[in-house]
Amino acid sequence: MVDKIRKENRMPYYIFSSNSREREETVKKLLKINQNHDIRRVWAEYNNDRSHESRIKGILSLKCKNTYRGIPGYWVKIESDSNDYGKQTLLYLHNIIGIERINDNVFYPKTALSFKELESEWQKKYRFKNGNQHPESYRIFFKEIKMLMSENQLNNAYYGLILLLQTKSGFLKKYNRYTILEDLAFRLDQEGDFDRAERCLRLQRKVMPDSSFPALNISNLYLLNGMSEKAVRVLRSSLKKHPNDQYLMHNYIMALSNEGNYHLAVATLKKILEKDINNSFYWKLLADLFYETEDLQTAIKCYRKALYGDIEEIQEDIRADIYFGMAACFYETNQYKKAKQYYLKVLKTFPEDHYTLMNVSQICFHHLDEPEEALKYAKIVEEKGSDNGYIHYQLGLIYMALEIREKAKWHLYKARRMIPYFQPVHEALHQLRSLENKTQKLTFDK
Structure with a gap:
């Protein structure tokens, strides 16, 4: 019963470290472990030792944790003796570690702050300016940014990514981390912050200069906001580097269509199809253009060519779009049985x-x-x-x-x-x- 009461009255403290090396150094300081000793062995022995004589300043145990109140980090959970409600332990932690790394004193933004304020606090927390920072620190900071996004703290997440790119420019290139920029961009756009959304995607272009994805994403942003002229400029430039990228071409044709430049859009697709006559995707785009201009008979012919091209090689949803386009054309030309037939083909994919x-x-x-x-x-x-x-x-x-x-x-x-x-x-x-x-x-x- 006494042991149970003691356990319930233990005072827990959480100490933040941004990487495993820093956490081990923290444990060494707290347990006064000699540099030559095996830290993990001494640490385990300390936690398993039940004799109170060996306790340092009321510390009963130290355990690794990945989060504290949802905040990511290389945390150490410290359980202290209840004799003085942990005051002795807390004073010891203040002196050895510093109050800014303990419990709720660890910086985590709760309201929108300026870049200068955030940079100052994050530099103290992660010590990026040390130059030789551990890679794990950047991964923890990245997790913190994603957590800010999940809480809809888009301002702070945006400034976090700016700081991350300033301190470790190549970090977002690996493991598709760069996709966070497009996620944030479209979230910002939904909130009405177009300027920052655009800057996010421009940053993505700097991170991935040889990829077509940034141009595709920024053109999507322009198209969603009715800025077809800007989309045309971006896509025309990117298609010079990636002439065979069908998704870039799709957006380019859409942008030209939105601008009312159907003649150039049709001419562009016809030129491509001269070299790639069995490309179902481009026949479908051409058919869509003729449908928009109400040339339904020509649209039907192009949709048919799309169906007889490399239809098995294109995505299932695009194939369903072709069937849907055929159905719409037949409906508007009063061929209702055929319209029904092709709508039913769509339902095989999307029932x-x-x-x-x-x-x-x-x-x-x-x-x-x-x-x-x-x-x-x-x-x-x-x-x-x-x-x-x-x-x-x-x-x-x-x-x-x-x-x-x-x-x-x-x-x-x-x-x-x-x-x-x-x-x-x-x-x-x-x-x-x-x-x-x-x-x-x-x-x-x-």
Whole structure:
């Protein structure tokens, strides 16, 4: 019982180190271990020794920890004797280690700070200016930056990456760490901080000067923000270095299209296809351009060439896009059976795609006189959790056509609650009431 009470009253302290070497030096100082001794053996013997005579300033044990309150580091957890509530131990730790490395005194930003403030505190914590800093310190700092991002402390994460690049410029090149810059960029853009988002991706270009990924990412940022002209300039330059990069070419064609420069976009793709006639990806891009300019017959021809090219070599989602484009063209040229056929091909790849399911349902109901088929696909959308007014409107119409009026009424009333300003719902309810009144009148007349 006495041992249990002692254990409950132990005062824990956590000491931060930024790398394993620093942690071992800390333990050496605390346990007064001679430089010539095996630190790990002495450390283990100290923790296992139950005689209180050998205790140093009330320290009962020292254990390695990876985090303290979620903060990464090479921590040492110290349990102290409860006789003086750890005051003797704490004073000893202050004198030997310093208060700034103990418990909550260890720096970790909680609010947005300036770069100067953060740099000062992080330099004290990690001692980057020592020049010969241990590689583990940079890895711990990188974990801290990622933790700041997970807490949505984007300002501090941004300045952390700036400092990391200043102190260890090559660190982000390894193990795809550079992707953190694009993650942060798009998070900043979502928060409305476009300037910093752009700077993040420019930094990524400096980190990876020979890669096409930074140009792809920054062009995505420009396209998302309606800056197609900037995207064109970046992509044109990058395509000179990476002429066979299909993703760069995709963004380049999109940017030209957004600028309304369809002639150059079409000419660019035709020139590529002269040398690579079986490239399904580029035939698909060309078909998309003709679809946008409402040249549907030419678009269909290009989609067909995409399907007969190296279709097996391209990604499954791009193949589904080709089928979707074909379906859209057939729908707009009133070829509804073919449109349904190609939408069903899309569903083989994405069986729960709500938009495609609704398209099939509407084609079956409005154009092919297949209300049972229409009901099947609309119910899949509903069962997969799409609770919106338009699906209830569609189901209401189908049940009304199938003369299942109670279900029709239920779905149409629900649609009216969800989309009260959608006039077709009110018209459908009026039609349903007219049918019910007519049925009641016929019954009464009989």
